[in-house]
Amino acid sequence: MPQFAANLSFMYQESPFMARFAAAAADGFKGVEYLFPYDFPADELAAQLQAHRLEQVLFNLPPGDWDAGERGIACLPGRQDEFASGVEHALRYAERLGCRRVHVMAGIPPAGADRAECRRTYLDNLRHVCARAAKLGVTVLIEPINPRDMPGYFLNRLDEARGVIDEVGAFNLKLQIDFYHVQIVQGDLTTAYRQHRTAVGHVQIASVPERAEPDDGEINHAHLFRVLDDSAYGGWVGCEYRPRAGTSEGLGWLRAWRARL
Numbered sequence: 466m467p468q469f470a471a472n473l474s475f476m477y478q479e480s481p482f483m484a485r486f487a488a489a490a491a492d493g494f495k496g497v498e499y500l501f502p503y504d505f506p507a508d509e510l511a512a513q514l515q516a517h518r519l520e521q522v523l524f525n526l527p528p529g530d531w532d533a534g535e536r537g538i539a540c541l542p543g544r545q546d547e548f549a550s551g552v553e554h555a556l557r558y559a560e561r562l563g564c565r566r567v568h569v570m571a572g573i574p575p576a577g578a579d580r581a582e583c584r585r586t587y588l589d590n591l592r593h594v595c596a597r598a599a600k601l602g603v604t605v606l607i608e609p610i611n612p613r614d615m616p617g618y619f620l621n622r623l624d625e626a627r628g629v630i631d632e633v634g635a636f637n638l639k640l641q642i643d644f645y646h647v648q649i650v651q652g653d654l655t656t657a658y659r660q661h662r663t664a665v666g667h668v669q670i671a672s673v674p675e676r677a678e679p680d681d682g683e684i685n686h687a688h689l690f691r692v693l694d695d696s697a698y699g700g701w702v703g704c705e706y707r708p709r710a711g712t713s714e715g716l717g718w719l720r721a722w723r724a725r726l
Contacts (some may be wrong), residue, residue: 467693467717470496470522472705476712483513490517492713493723496658498703499722501531503554507561514562521564522629522701523667526594527551527631533673536610537570537596541585542578552594559603566667568606568641569594571619573697579632583619588633604666608641613650621650632666639666643705648673648684655692662696671706680708680718690722 471477471494473621477485496516502524504509514521529535529544538544538551555567567664569591607647612617620626623642630638642665643650644654651657669721672682679686693702710713711715718719 466722467690467698468496468687468700469494470498470520470701470703472498472669472703474500475705475707478708479711483509486513486519488713490519493719496520496522496555496701500525501528502543502558502562503527507558510558510562511563520564523566523568523703524555524558524562524564524715525568525570529572531686535572535644536615536618536638537572539569539590540572540574540583540592542582542586545586548590549593552597556597556603556708559598560601561688565602566604566606567594567598568608569605570666573615573617574619577584578608587619588629591629591633591638592635595633597638599635604637605635606639606666608643609646609650610643611646613649619707622654623647623651626726627661627664640664641667641669643669643671644684644686644689645669645671645673645705654684654689657686658689658692659696662698665698665700667700667703668693668698669703669705670703676707678715678718679704686703686718687722 471489473485477488480488497519529538538548571587598605607626608714609622611621612618612621626640640661647654647657654705670679670686672679673684
């Protein structure tokens with residue numbers, strides 16, 4: 466059975482952020498992920514993890530100016546020093562929280578940007594973060610994101626991401642495969658997962674098209690969970706979805722899956 470992690474940026478919105486750790490643990494989750502930790506002192510987050518016996522599974526590097534619409538800066542020429550500073554900030558959090566995975570958001574290039582230059586910048590920045598993260602035993606993840614939810618995002622397809630991983634050549638650079646995004650962009654989820662299995666370092670789920678609980682919509686998640694098990698995937702599955710109503714009330718899919726064991 467896959468290990469499921471609650472995404473606290475999406476789930477338990479009915480509670481203040483710091484209360485979501487307890488709520489996730491009460492519902493049986495053993496791991497948590499979220500977009501960014503930086504609004505809170507690392508010690509306070511670590512205390513929540515320890516109090517509720519939770520593993521910090523994943524968070525993102527600083528994304529630039531999120532409120533202004535930036536969604537990462539790794540591919541943006543001229544921002545390399547800012548990126549390097551963000552790497553150090555993120556790794557300090559990762560070390561304190563015992564987190565072994567960080568996601569690097571590629572970013573949205575400005576109109577008219579030279580895509581080849583953006584790609585060179587992206588590769589150079591990934592080589593830098595991978596070298597720094599390797600010293601702490603941290604895996605670096607990149608994720609294709611669909612252009613409907615995030616127009617202009619630099620990385621959209623699994624084959625593009627796999628090409629980046631192969632070109633960077635770092636042992637600790639892996640693929641974050643969110644079946645929600647992959648279904649919207651290209652579909653054929655089972656074959657896509659199997660094709661890139663050796664590069665997969667993290668998995669996320671949500672229904673399509675509404676990005677809600679994985680119990681409805683056009684993705685057969687029960688089938689995908691069996692595919693993960695059959696492939697001996699030993700990582701986490703992040704529940705990065707927006708509950709239709711209360712988070713706990715919407716976990717019938719998880720209770721049903723656990724009952725099969």
